[in-house]
Amino acid sequence: MPDTHEWLVTGMDCPSCAAKIKGAVAQLPGIEAVEISVMSRKLRVTATAHATPPADVENRVKSLGYGIEAFAQAGSAPNPHTGADEPTTQADVPWYRTGKGHLVLLTATLLVVAWGLALLLPASGNWPFIVACLAGLIPIALRAFAAIRAGQPFSIEALMTIAATGALFIGAAQEAALVVFLFAVGELLEGVAVSHARDGIRALSTLVPKTALREKNDMMEDVAATELVPGDVVIVRPGDRIPADGKIISGTGGVDESPVTGESMPVTRGPGDPVFAGAINNETALRVQVTRAAADNTIARIIRLVEQAEDSRAPTQRFIDRFSRWYMPSIVGLSALVVAIPPLFFGQAWSVWVYRGLSLLLIGCPCALVISVPAAIASALCAGARHGLLMKGGAVIEATAAIKTVALDKTGTLTMGQPEVTDILCLDQHSTAEVLTLAAAVEKASNHPLAQAIVRKAAGMALPPVQDSRAIPGKGVSAVFDGQIITIASPRHARQDGALSSTTAAQATAMESEGKTVVVLYTGTALALIGLRDEPRQDAQETIRQLRSLGVTPIILTGDNQRTAAAIAALLHTDYEAELLPEQKQQTIRELAARGPVMMVGDGINDAPALKQATVGVAIGSGTDVGWKPRTPPYCVTVLQTFRPLFALPARPWAISGRMYPSHSG
Incomplete structure (x- = not known):
């Protein structure tokens, strides 16, 4: 039987790194499968x-210059989402404390010193630039030689080593040092972008509480959430997150499921109703029977969907790496012929043709591309930052230019x-x-989102002053005002209390048909109907209009x-x-992507699989996510307007079959 082992790989910040490790490990004898994820840094063999x-x-892996540690060997602890053992790693260190950060700071300092000496002491020649070049080139060259020993001779590190060395030989030390510095900056920016993405995944741990209050033998005990097994009964107090997928045994109250499902309003759940890990209990204490182990709860399944989406789309290596597979060997061979043939067969001077061969090597090897990749990424990141965007690498820019469809989450994105x-x-x-002040007086002690809205x-x-405010589990709230009990509840409960006439019930139904949540303020009879809704952002209509003007078809998921x-x-x-679970959103994106490039714009954890599945995923900084602060939308429109003109690609909207409205003229 084959054996499976897992490791944590450090220093891996891009798909190119992952492909290099995967290719090197796959060459070992007896290897049947190699799986590697840049985001989780997991290597499974x-x-x-x-x-x-x-x-x-x-x-x-170590020979390639990466760190590696077996999961079973290092300070491992159960992951709160998956139940699996994972190393207890700290958050990624600041960029200036990483190896790549040290290299950028070193080469930048040496370049500044070199230019200073060139101005103040012209007699110093090229030596300061040679030192600056070698200081940055040596780590790159070591990685290139390690890749060669692992059977991968034509890597971007090898390209850089040959190009910079050739530049030194023909006396272009200043250019060589600058190329090395820009390459190091590009590597650092890539690492920083991946670090930000990992922070978002790491923040998932806050959605599932680390401990749970388990009921056992008529006693309560605090246990780790990962110890819960199907059949256990837990108590979820008001304001707590639900620690596991389960079914309510007793208790009725509002549950905020927006982090998991995207449902904009809290949903009333009672005995027999299912609840999700990570949802928030807003009202009364609930007794919940666990139905799924930690390794199979809702958050764990979302994480697995993200990983499956990553695996289903093969990592796109940088253009230079693919290009150099055939182009770089050709240029190296041609340069060797230029150096050797004239002196050997035509009696020409070796010094002249060595110089010309190195010139051809430096010009022919795509040094301009080596410079352009980090420079273009840096430029795009700066342009994005001015519009409130953080982009993960340069591949997203070209992909965005070809987008045909934009799928938008609703809650917290358009609303x-x-x-x-x-x-x-x-x-x-x-x-x-x-009516408003009376309703607010009754609701002011409640932390329910509807109450807070009022x-x-x-x-x-x-x-006005009210007394004896109290929550009515699963129904609403009540208080005493001027000797009367004032209640705020849903139309269903108001009808059960005999406070709603057929005419008023019809008015409430009409408001609900407009997508509003209706509450009734009543004593013995209804005093008022209050409608609430998660309203569209002020610029949502303009966002949709601009998308259509760009030839892109929008759809709400x-x-x-x-x-x-x-x-x-x-x-x-x-x-x-509507009513799409995370896996259904992912499937819809997969179907849309089969018809043309698709962008997914979302803000919630429930959007993570769809964001990963899409050609381009845009996670906006607001709404139901775990740690972002609101910024000015619309992000997707900004991305498209910024980068579509760069590539001058035609905008060919894709007709999407679905629900259309008479007022929709597109």
Whole structure:
């Protein structure tokens, strides 16, 4: 039977690194499969038993200049999402403390010193630039020789070594030092971008609590969330995150599932209803029976979907690496012929033709490309930063220029990500201001998002005094005002209490058909209907208009309910798909990508698989994610407007079959 081993690889910051490691390890005897992920830094090797000892794999990876450590050997701890053992690594260190950061700082310092000496002491010649070049080139050359020993002679490091060495031989030390410095900067920027992406994945750990309150033998005990097994019963207190996928045994209350499903409003869950790991219990204590182990909970499945999406799309190596596979050997051979043939067959001077051969080598080897890759990436990153964008490498720029379809998440992307009061329908002699202040007074002690929206609406208004405020589990809140019990609840519960007439119920239904959540303020009879909705951002319509003007077809993909999704889609005049789980979003993106390049724009953890599956994924900094702060949208439009003109590619919109509206003229 084959053996499978896993390692953590450090110093790997790009698909080119991963491809280099995978190719080198695959050449070892007995290797059946090699899987490697840049984002998780995991290397998984399946080999014939005893054919290749794990130590051989480790030595091969170390010879390429990367760090490697077996999961079973180093301070491993159960991962809170997956239940698997993973090394307890700290967050990535700042760029200036990394090896690549040290190299950039060193070469930059030496270049500044060299230029200073050239100005102050012209007699010093090229020696300062030679020192600057060699200081940056030696680490690159060592990696090139390691790749050659591992059977990969034509790598970007080998290209850099030959080009810079040739430049030194023909006296272009200043140019050689600058090329080496720019190459080091490009490597560093790539590492920084990957580090930011890893921070986002690392933040997933905050979605699932590390501990849970387990009920056992009529006692409560704090246990690690990873110890929970199907059948365990846990208590989830108000404000806590649910530690595992499960089913409610007792208790009824609102559960905020937006981090997992994208549902914009808290959903009332009661006995028998399923709940997801990472969702937030907003109201009363819930007794939940665990139905899935930690390794198979919702967050763990989302992570696996991301990894599967990464594997399903082969890593795109940088253009230079692919180009140099055939071009670089040809140029090296041609340069050798230029050096040898004239002196050997025509009696020409060796000094002249060695110089010309090196000139051909320096010009022929794509040094301009070596410089252009990091320079173009740096330029694009700066342009993106001015628009509030962080881009992962240069490949995304070219891919963006060919986008045909943009799929947009709804909650927190096209909408504000929190409910707002949209309608107040008074049903008796009370004024709108009186109804609003009374409702806010009743709701002010509640932390429910709907309650907070009502309180925000009444900001700056004097609230009447109320007493005995309390939550009604799974229904709403109540308080005593002027000797009467005032209740705020959903229309269903108001109807059960006999406070809703058939006419008022029809009015509530009409408001709900517009995608609004309706609450009723009532005593014995209804006093008012209050409508709330997660409203579109002010620039959402302009975003859709600009996308269409660019020849790109927008579509909304959301986990929210059909009614709300239809209402928002009607306002924005675009197509939509609703009630999509993370894996369904990923499948929809896969289907769209089969018709043409697709961009996914999202902000929630539930969007992660779809973002990874898309040709270009845009994670915006707001909404239901785990650590971002709002910035000014629309990001996807900014990306397309910035980079489509660079490549001058035709905009050919792809017609998407789906729900269309009469007002949609596209």
